[in-house]
Amino acid sequence: DSGVTQTPKHLITATGQRVTLRCSPRSGDLSVYWYQQSLDQGLQFLIQYYNGEERAKGNILERFSAQQFPDLHSELNLSSLELGDSALYFCASSVAVGEPYNEQFFGPGTRLTVL
Amino acid sequence: GENVEQHPSTLSVQEGDSAVIKCTYSDSASNYFPWYKQELGKGPQLIIDIRSNVGEKKDQRIAVTLNKTAKHFSLHITETQPEDSAVYFCAASKNTGNQFYFGTGTSLTVIP
Numbered sequence A: 001d002s003g004v005t006q007t008p009k010h011l012i013t014a015t016g017q018r019v020t021l022r023c024s025p026r027s028g029d030l031s032v033y034w035y036q037q038s039l040d041q042g043l044q045f046l047i048q049y050y051n052g053e054e055r056a057k058g059n060i061l062e063r064f065s066a067q068q069f070p071d072l073h074s075e076l077n078l079s080s081l082e083l084g085d086s087a088l089y090f091c092a093s094s095v096a097v098g099e100p101y102n103e104q105f106f107g108p109g110t111r112l113t114v115l
Numbered sequence B: 001g002e003n004v005e006q007h008p009s010t011l012s013v014q015e016g017d018s019a020v021i022k023c024t025y026s027d028s029a030s031n032y033f034p035w036y037k038q039e040l041g042k043g044p045q046l047i048i049d050i051r052s053n054v055g056e057k058k059d060q061r062i063a064v065t066l067n068k069t070a071k072h073f074s075l076h077i078t079e080t081q082p083e084d085s086a087v088y089f090c091a092a093s094k095n096t097g098n099q100f101y102f103g104t105g106t107s108l109t110v111i112p
Helices: none
Strands: A005-007 A010-013 A019-024 A031-038 A042-050 A053-057 A064-068 A074-078 A087-094 A110-114 B004-007 B010-014 B019-025 B032-038 B045-051 B056-059 B062-067 B072-077 B086-092 B106-111
Touching: A005 A087, A010 A019, A019 A087, A019 A110, A031 A074, A042 A064, A042 A074, A042 B086, A074 A087, B004 B086, B010 B019, B019 B086, B019 B106, B032 B062, B045 B056, B045 B062, B072 B086
Parallel strands: A010 A110, B010 B106
Antiparallel strands: A005 A019, A019 A074, A031 A042, A031 A087, A042 A053, A064 A074, A087 A110, B004 B019, B019 B072, B032 B045, B032 B086, B056 B062, B062 B072, B086 B106
């Protein structure tokens, strides 16, 4: 158990809908990362937050957005869902950024199925 | 941006044999290289990591080597056991961004 929690575990929805995935980082961790894992794309970095502020963006679609709240939990919002958005979404956290705080600890993931 | 390549994509070994997984990276500024193990239905779990100021690191049956000049790093698992069966991912990152660039994964099967 990494200490990172994600809810829900599974999510099934229809095309065009909007969903919210939630992540609680390890106690004391300030930085949160979101990754998408699909069969054909592997693990892709989406976005990073540090202490409430967006720090880095990766391959995140405009239909997707995220935020980190004052209690440091984070939410990933996916809208206008398409079949291709079906994937595992992982949240990871780290104490801070830069050395020596590089280690990221991953949550169990949310499996999103878009029908 | 960073590009991480990982080989092989699948690997089968007999129990007790060694397994080696190799990764290359493109950005010479990358300085942190973790390895993750992902079991079915679970999130990736950090098993070992190495920083660019070190050439080799060991932890019991697991070791990682780094060649900065050639921009490649490898995971070595000795005396493999059935519970080592999983998908292994390498990654690279640098301090400026901290986000990980992952390899495409290696599915390791240890045959009892």
